Amino acid sequence: MSKESQDLFRIFMKIIRKPNVAKAVHGINDGRRIRQDGSQRGARGLLFFLNDKSNGLTNSEIAETLDIKPSSVTAMVKQLEQEDLIFRVSDEQDKRINRIYISDEGRKMVSERINIMDTASEELFSSLTIEEQSELLRLLKKLDAANADGSNEFFSMCKSSIFGAPLQKDEK
Structure with a gap:
């Protein structure tokens, strides 16, 4: 090194x-409200994803797009539906299929979270000029792309984090 x-x-x-x-x-x-209600990070991410889909999505479309197990989608959908953040509607073409849509309450939560993230990012990067922010973004995208497929031999061999704590399930 x-x-x-x-x-x-x-x-x-x-x-x-x-x-x-x-x-x-x-x-x-x-994310206090979501965590207090017991939601997982994946469920919160699903809200953001559904927020951009005006035609709704099926469970299988969500599983395929987000590359997660159908059973995980089912659990997230059930949880978010119980919290009135999403709702299901029978597909017009195939009544056996439900399309999942974000509710007004879900949109409100996403909007609030976006506003908070905007404020946090403004504060976090305020010490950098616009040009420096652009350069940092370019470099971080380059690092992300270089490590996107998880094929880095060192990291795939690691049994624990660099802090010595076991890797969490979502870090593997």
Whole structure:
């Protein structure tokens, strides 16, 4: 590892450990209502996904698009429906199929979360100029693309995080 890459790694880890960054990244301040209701992160993500789909989606379309198990979709849909954040309607073409839509309450929750994320991102990146933000975005996209398929040999061999704690199910 070069001195530069070691320095990059150290500063990156230092930044993501800062309380304001951790809160922004993990949504500590903006997801209280969902977490108090017992929703999972996947369910919250499903709300964002459905918010952009005016024609609704079937369980199988959600499973395929989000690359998750149909049983996981069923659990998320049931949970969100109980919270009146989504609703189901029989498909006009095939009455055996239900299409899932976001409710007005679900749209309100998504809108509130977007506003909070906008505020957090503005505060988090306010010390950078627009040009610096653009360059950081370009570089982070490059890092993301380079690590997108999970084929990095080092990370696939790791049995625990760099902090020594076991990897969470969604980190594998």
